[in-house]
Amino acid sequence: MKKVKRNTAVLFIRDRLPYLVTGIVIIVFGAALMIIDKARLRKGINDTDTTMYFIIVALFFICVWLVVDYIRQRIYYQQVSMAIECSGELQAAAIVQSTVTQEQRLAVRLLEQQQTTYLNELRNFRRQQEIHNHFVLQWVHHMKTPVSVMDLLMQEALQQMPYTEQEQHQFVSNMKDEAERMTKGLEMLLYSARIDKFEFDLHIKRIAIHDLIRDVIIAHKRLCIRHSITPQIDGEAWVETDIKWMTFVLNQLVSNAIKYSKGISGSKRLTFQMKQTANEVKLSVIDEGIGIPSHDLPRVFDPFFTGENGRAAEESTGMGLYLAQQVCHRLGHRLNVRSEEGSGTTFTVSFETKSIQRLD
Template sequence: MDRHGGSRPLLVFMRDRLLNILCFIMLIGLCCCLYMLENVRYPGLIETATMLYFVLLAVVVYAAWLSIDYMRQRYYFKQVNEALERSDELGAATIIQSLATEEQKLVTRLIREQHRAYLNELNKYRRQQEMHNHFVMQWVHHMKTPVSVVDLLIQEARRQPPAGEEGWLELIGSIQEETERQTRALEIMLHTARLDKFELDLHIRRTALHELIRSSVNAHKRLCIRYSIFPKIEGEAWVETDDKWMMFVMNQLISNAIKYSKQKPGVKTLLFRLYAADGNGSGIRLQVIDSGIGIAPHDLPRIFEPFFTGENGRATGESTGMGLYLAKQVCSRLGIGIGAESELGAGTTFTLTFQTRGIHVLDE
């Protein structure tokens, strides 16, 4: 036997049939005992040479059967040994091709199915790792921009200090805006890391959705004022959800609304509309309607894909392509439906649907 557990095919074959051979020997012995009893009872009924001939014939037939069975299965054992010797390779299980019995076919089928499931799981984790590495590199690149801007603002202020209180306030506001960008980027990175262990960071309770929206809007109040965006909440609703994860989703939607509305001149609105999803009030629907630049029709189906930035993201240079993807993932885990409609140049509407038993999706 080698270090991988393999051994010679003949030894494996014979060892696997020890019980069968033992039963054959016991059967021959029983026949001989019956012969001797009958010979005692009826002397001369059966000659000893006839009995020896019977025993010899039985042994020859049985040995011939074992030989044929071994010849039929020896290639299977050789391929199993070869697969064991190459067990460090992922494709070692595919070596086994010579299948003689139904049992071998079933076992080999099971091994291949397990091998396929293992490869699928391995590919999934590889994809997750590739996505994580890509996101980290993109996130680091994204973080360099606000850091560089803050550094330039400080250098400019040292070279030529702002004149008067208004100049200083403008400088402080610019630095604060860049630090807020860093904070949002750090929040995305933190929630990305927590998403893999979502069930360990979950606390479901009855939440006033309108109050949660108001808190998220207040966190973005300075930017809304700076870019003339006026939020408005219509309606009230209470839902069973995790307020921390829901706050993350709202922050992503509001950040996107501000990001793609600030480029438009004049006064913009950001409307949050709460209403019953159907007539009997068994569900709640939230619409987040902005007055931004909208999304191109060919980009709309892909906005929830990871790392997809679209025309708007490439134009502004501020998008990582992960915000809406993470929002979609969180909503899926909370049992919340999310969709989007948009008209290029007129604005975008995100719709969140809270079902009464939506959180039970976690049990699937």
């Protein structure tokens, strides 16, 4: 702080050196005239010519300095005026370049930094808008599939009535599957829209994460039974988080685990493992699915990235893991992944006790 104050004082004095020099010259000249006038008074000479001469010379020096200072700063003022006239343009601040004083240089530097910050924010906003628009288009495309399937099922039902009990059960099951796909798609679109105003939809409290996991498992019970996936909760832990946003994250991790495990025959396990230390709680979601190819791992959290597995499944939007990581980041948690192709995948959420509520 002392260094900043000292630098500020130096800049202030440096900018006013020409004024100080002009003032000193006038003072010295005036003192010299007074000495001369005093010597003349001793000789009995008394007139006002010396005073008038001092006033005229002082005004002359002031006028000369004003002209010189105007010539020095004329281009700067012209550029500032042009920048004000072009204030509606993004690059208006770049017009001001011909600075003379340190004060002007600091002002221009501040404008440049503010412009850089503004342009970065604008680029981030545009990127978020592009991601959102692309996601909406992709979501509409994906929603066509369940709507088309439901329409086809309804047409078949009308043509083949009456149904046997088994056919009715199959029909209802298929309709439920497509309805669930639509519900999950709507949920993801809703959370994608909400994440931009994350801080307005946040309620941090201490929760039992193992109880939340049970609720998520119950929500996916039907799919787990159908695809022979056995959930297992290993341990208990309490963390500080937002229950609604954390439910969204866990839903994405469980949905992915089911999606990429159902193609494997036989019984599979889906393990939720909790480990607690003095500084953090780690929740690992471990599946026995097909795994992720090593070359896809660095990009699994990128928006719209589906990878080889997602393209093969034809059900992936590439937004689930991206949104899950964004939510974890804003909550102050960390979401990591490790996987071996053919041996399953492990997603780990780290709840650090000193990094909650990072609302950036």
